Amino acid sequence: MLKLVVCLKQVPMVSELPWDPKTGTLQRDLAEGMMNPDCRSALDAALRLREGRGGKITVITMGPPMAEEVLREAIALGADRGVLLTDRKMAGADTAATSYTLARAIQKTCPGFDLVLCGSSTSDSETAQVGPQLAEELDVPGVAYVDELEIAGRTVRMRRRADNFLETLEMELPGLVTLTSGFYAPRHVPLGGLQEAFAGADIVSLDAAALGIDPERVGAKGSATKILNVYSPTAGKKNVVLTGAPKWIVQQLFERFEDKIGGAIGKDLKMDGK
Amino acid sequence: MAKKRGIWVFGDYRNYFQNRITLQLLSRARELAAKIDAEVCAVVFGHWTDEWVDDALSHNPTFCGVVGEYIAHGADKVYLTDHPRLAAYSMETYAVLMERLAKREKPEMILIGATAFGREFAPRVAKRLGTGLTADCIGLDINPEGLLVQMAPSFGGNLIAEILTPERRPQIATVRPGTFQEIPHDYVRTGKVVKVPLPKDLTADRVRLVRSERLPQREQKLEDAKVVVCGGRGLGSKKKFAKLSELAELLGGEVGATRPVVYADWIDHDALVGQAGKQIRPQILFSFGISGAIQHTAACNGAKFVIAVNKNPNAAMMKQADVAVVADASQVCTTLIQELKRRIR
Ligand SMILES: Cc1cc2nc3c(=O)[nH]c(=O)nc-3n(C[C@H](O)[C@H](O)[C@H](O)COP(=O)(O)OP(=O)(O)OC[C@H]3O[C@@H](n4cnc5c(N)ncnc54)[C@H](O)[C@@H]3O)c2cc1C
Numbered sequence: 001m002l003k004l005v006v007c008l009k010q011v012p013m014v015s016e017l018p019w020d021p022k023t024g025t026l027q028r029d030l031a032e033g034m035m036n037p038d039c040r041s042a043l044d045a046a047l048r049l050r051e052g053r054g055g056k057i058t059v060i061t062m063g064p065p066m067a068e069e070v071l072r073e074a075i076a077l078g079a080d081r082g083v084l085l086t087d088r089k090m091a092g093a094d095t096a097a098t099s100y101t102l103a104r105a106i107q108k109t110c111p112g113f114d115l116v117l118c119g120s121s122t123s124d125s126e127t128a129q130v131g132p133q134l135a136e137e138l139d140v141p142g143v144a145y146v147d148e149l150e151i152a153g154r155t156v157r158m159r160r161r162a163d164n165f166l167e168t169l170e171m172e173l174p175g176l177v178t179l180t181s182g183f184y185a186p187r188h189v190p191l192g193g194l195q196e197a198f199a200g201a202d203i204v205s206l207d208a209a210a211l212g213i214d215p216e217r218v219g220a221k222g223s224a225t226k227i228l229n230v231y232s233p234t235a236g237k238k239n240v241v242l243t244g245a246p247k248w249i250v251q252q253l254f255e256r257f258e259d260k261i262g263g264a265i266g267k268d269l270k271m272d273g274k
Numbered sequence: 275m276a277k278k279r280g281i282w283v284f285g286d287y288r289n290y291f292q293n294r295i296t297l298q299l300l301s302r303a304r305e306l307a308a309k310i311d312a313e314v315c316a317v318v319f320g321h322w323t324d325e326w327v328d329d330a331l332s333h334n335p336t337f338c339g340v341v342g343e344y345i346a347h348g349a350d351k352v353y354l355t356d357h358p359r360l361a362a363y364s365m366e367t368y369a370v371l372m373e374r375l376a377k378r379e380k381p382e383m384i385l386i387g388a389t390a391f392g393r394e395f396a397p398r399v400a401k402r403l404g405t406g407l408t409a410d411c412i413g414l415d416i417n418p419e420g421l422l423v424q425m426a427p428s429f430g431g432n433l434i435a436e437i438l439t440p441e442r443r444p445q446i447a448t449v450r451p452g453t454f455q456e457i458p459h460d461y462v463r464t465g466k467v468v469k470v471p472l473p474k475d476l477t478a479d480r481v482r483l484v485r486s487e488r489l490p491q492r493e494q495k496l497e498d499a500k501v502v503v504c505g506g507r508g509l510g511s512k513k514k515f516a517k518l519s520e521l522a523e524l525l526g527g528e529v530g531a532t533r534p535v536v537y538a539d540w541i542d543h544d545a546l547v548g549q550a551g552k553q554i555r556p557q558i559l560f561s562f563g564i565s566g567a568i569q570h571t572a573a574c575n576g577a578k579f580v581i582a583v584n585k586n587p588n589a590a591m592m593k594q595a596d597v598a599v600v601a602d603a604s605q606v607c608t609t610l611i612q613e614l615k616r617r618i619r
């Protein structure tokens with residue numbers, strides 16, 4: 001019997017994210033939510049471990065009330081119960097505040113857990129920091145960027161590729177791993193399961209008070225980093241437009257941007273004396 | 275005399291790319307240090323790392339001596355813990371060493387390469403020090419208050435966030451390889467080496483490395499190229515697309531492609547630039563017949579100067595270009611080749 005915890009995050013569907021070609025900004029608020037791809041791997045890994053060993057899978061997410069959708073999806077895929085952490089105070093959390101909140105919630109709702117599984121990184125914030133920081137908060141051994149894992153007795157054996165090394169690592173439970181999208185196959189929600197997950201799913205919703213955590217350490221307040229501003233790197237680029245015969249255009253390119261082109265290729269492209 | 279504030283660079287030297295990112299960070303650290311009157315320190319944990327230190331300081335171009343190498347590339351000081359126990363990279367142990375050293379020396383900033391190791395190591399160090407961390411930065415600067423401005427991409431590079439760590443110290447960032455240019459080595463430069471002994475109470479790492487196999491060095495031609503010539507469906511045919519190789523060769527660059535092009539088999543899948551392919555950051559990007567879908571452009575945002583050729587002046591790619599050429603892609607490519615041949619002697 002394994003006591004497994006999977007941390008899931010709902011992210012906007014980036015490939016279908018509407019964006020304004022004029023300003024180059026993404027219209028985040030219009031986006032549909034989906035389960036972060038690496039989190040899907042983490043859930044799949046948990047389901048496989050349970051197949052072999054038996055056990056219970058708790059899925060947990062921190063986010064707006066709408067994030068409950070990913071918990072239901074996970075339950076439809078086979079998770080046993082869901083924990084939704086939702087609270088205005090938790091909004092705007094950086095990775096330190098997020099990992100603090102998740103750690104306290106795991107300790108409260110899953111005492112005596114064996115393994116926590118996270119995605120390696122999220123497609124929206126892409127920090128890949130929550131997993132390692134959560135391991136620190138829980139004070140358990142942790143390994144990131146895991147492609148494959150197996151458990152024998154109390155020993156977890158993991159394989160990963162990191163910085164040109166193919167590594168095999170081991171640790172004793174309890175522990176934490178973050179999974180890449182690498183090896184796990186996507187699962188499809190069975191229709192019956194979906195209905196069930198929406199009807200009678202075992203989901204609890206907790207806020208900061210219910211968790212009994214330090215409100216100074218969650219959300220934007222508990223974050224050491226502050227976002228100064230967000231911009232599109234390409235918006236508002238002032239460009240030069242060239243039209244005409246190819247020959248003329250190419251002449252213009254060299255006349256006006258010879259230094260840029262020559263500089264990049266490390267050659268003098270001036271036609272001196274001509 | 276008051277102690278100088280420190281900008282630290284984690285010495286990640288396991289292989290060529292990691293060492294390069296460390297040298298790149300030392301270079302940027304020097305520029306940042308000049309703005310806040312700080313000293314640049316490299317932090318090295320390992321074994322046999324200082325083997326060549328004295329030689330390196332007296333013009334030894336040998337690669338093995340990381341300590342000498344870091345001084346030659348800009349470090350004023352190197353903190354060094356050298357011990358057989360550190361022969362292999364070990365996450366927990368390295369995090370403890372960094373935590374203790376930082377608590378003692380109180381650096382202003384710690385810069386860490388965004389390698390797989392760095393991106394797992396940095397969050398642990400930040401958590402232990404109770405400070406903030408920004409991941410995978412593609413730019414660093416100092417604001418008027420002397421704070422580190424950390425530029426981090428999100429949404430696959432479609433947005434850039436400028437992040438500060440206003441109160442907590444140190445300010446920590448991981449930085450994407452290739453963001454900065456290393457400064458050439460200077461083996462006459464001198465620096466100070468501070469030897470830090472391994473703490474006596476260090477416990478064994480709870481994660482054991484059972485096996486580690488070095489994979490063949492990944493070539494990063496496209497990712498590292500100074501010039502990239504990218505082509506899309508607008509080039510019209512495999513034959514016309516092939517011309518890009520000739521252009522790239524003249525420019526000393528590499529060829530990239532969009533998804534329809536690799537699907538049509540005009541070029542190998544390796545050349546794919548985008549969300550599903552490679553991330554590029556050339557000094558100059560030539561873009562031929564590419565519409566500029568977000569899945570492609572998100573990987574091109576690091577390009578310093580973009581010249582786009584498209585029949586359609588309103589294509590998204592054209593809006594992002596420094597020079598938007600409204601013309602037939604293939605014709606411009608051919609003409610460019612002719613002109614370059616005339617100019618390059
Ligand atoms: C999940 C997902 C991931 C994806 N990942 C990637 C990725 O990694 N990389 C990638 O590239 N794409 C990716 N795509 C596909 C992407 O959305 C675009 O479809 C693709 O980039 C378009 O390629 P293109 O610009 O070559 O072709 P098109 O969009 O067909 O554009 C061709 C352009 O050529 C111009 N043109 C036509 N004739 C000429 C001419 N004679 N001279 C000059 N210009 C001409 C046209 O005006 C047009 O702008 C992904 C899509 C999805 C959904």
Ligand SMILES: Nc1ncnc2c1ncn2[C@@H]1O[C@H](COP(=O)(O)O)[C@@H](O)[C@H]1O
Nearest residue numbers: 007008062118119121122127128129130
């Ligand atoms: N708000 C959240 N709720 C639950 N899990 C999260 C949350 N944010 C991050 N995680 C977990 O941490 C992983 C890495 O996230 P990130 O550090 O944001 O790239 C994700 O794949 C999740 O497993």
